[in-house]
Amino acid sequence: MAYLFVPGPVDVDPGVAQAQARPMIPHRSKEFETIFHRAANKSKALFGTQYRVFISTSSGTGLHEAAVRNLSKERILACVNGAFGKRWFDVATTNGKAADKLDVEWGKPVTAEAVAEALKQQHYDLLTVVQNETSTGLMNPVDEIAAAVREVSPDTIVAVDAVSSLSGAPMKMDEWGIDFVLTSSQKALALPPGISLAAVSDRALERAESVPNRGWYFDLLRLEKHRIKNSTPATPAVALVYALDAQMDRILAEGVEARWERHLAMSERVQQWALERGFGLFAAEGYRSYTVTTVANTHNISIADLNAFLLQRGMRLANGYGDLKNKTFRIAHMGEVHMEDVNTLLAAIDEYMAQ
Numbered sequence: 001m002a003y004l005f006v007p008g009p010v011d012v013d014p015g016v017a018q019a020q021a022r023p024m025i026p027h028r029s030k031e032f033e034t035i036f037h038r039a040a041n042k043s044k045a046l047f048g049t050q051y052r053v054f055i056s057t058s059s060g061t062g063l064h065e066a067a068v069r070n071l072s073k074e075r076i077l078a079c080v081n082g083a084f085g086k087r088w089f090d091v092a093t094t095n096g097k098a099a100d101k102l103d104v105e106w107g108k109p110v111t112a113e114a115v116a117e118a119l120k121q122q123h124y125d126l127l128t129v130v131q132n133e134t135s136t137g138l139m140n141p142v143d144e145i146a147a148a149v150r151e152v153s154p155d156t157i158v159a160v161d162a163v164s165s166l167s168g169a170p171m172k173m174d175e176w177g178i179d180f181v182l183t184s185s186q187k188a189l190a191l192p193p194g195i196s197l198a199a200v201s202d203r204a205l206e207r208a209e210s211v212p213n214r215g216w217y218f219d220l221l222r223l224e225k226h227r228i229k230n231s232t233p234a235t236p237a238v239a240l241v242y243a244l245d246a247q248m249d250r251i252l253a254e255g256v257e258a259r260w261e262r263h264l265a266m267s268e269r270v271q272q273w274a275l276e277r278g279f280g281l282f283a284a285e286g287y288r289s290y291t292v293t294t295v296a297n298t299h300n301i302s303i304a305d306l307n308a309f310l311l312q313r314g315m316r317l318a319n320g321y322g323d324l325k326n327k328t329f330r331i332a333h334m335g336e337v338h339m340e341d342v343n344t345l346l347a348a349i350d351e352y353m354a355q
């Protein structure tokens, strides 16, 4: 039974949590290098990449920083239609990078047309876009966006934040022409917080070679030099790597595509319930998230009271993000959440509303 219907941190399988309790071993040992290599290699299937996956001892935002520090020396186009797209823009500017926003109304998708238009006006060497805007419950069509970039501005590197979507929604990095995809452990991967993963193409690494001031901790070339030896420049989160290794076995046993389907089915169930109860859906039709549904609170129910009611049964959902607080609420259905958990939650919300 999953209890956390918030978009991270989410429930962790007890066996995966237990894997962290294995005795520590030195990170510069054959034993650890074997586990590190195995865990990263297994995760490639989730990204749809033949390239490499870095395991970073940081939350996902650290890899926002890695992307801007390594992949741009000219100007960044940051697609913003939610809080996390905005954060990536802020990470760029606070790192001293030149960046422009491609602003789109929250709840509406960033389209391939809008991206193509922006790239015709001005040259950008890096484009950043969030696949699944956790703040709005909207999935941007990153496949179409990448195709537009490839056509209009072939040398622009495409970087995608798949923090709350990876393993819960389709990602075909190589096929779609994406160079950099990052995710965090505590969202759809259903691991404890503390590590993040980045899949990085050869093209992206070649770009990094020409970018000055990449820093130290998130320097992709330094990370690559060590990764080839199944290691890291600094001490990795050993216990979380054990957990990733264990969780990847569970994910691959479920099947990458079966896992996407499970998340899609849960999202459709929640959307249908919301509409049947006379609620709205914040994200535009056709772009609704597989992993988190943002319900427009048209009945003006108190989200705090609802959550207090749910907490008596050990469940929690999330209020709206930022300005959307109380105007919306969010039901995350990711990771260890299954359809029966969703049904239990929705029945409890119905009970609350019938009071």
Ligand SMILES: *Cc1c(COP(=O)(O)O)cnc(C)c1O
Binding pocket: 007, 008, 059, 060, 061, 062, 084, 130, 132, 133, 134, 161, 162, 163, 164, 184, 185, 187
């Ligand atoms: C949670 C989230 C982040 C931030 O990730 P951290 O691991 O907390 O740094 C970034 N992008 C999206 C889409 C998120 O949902």
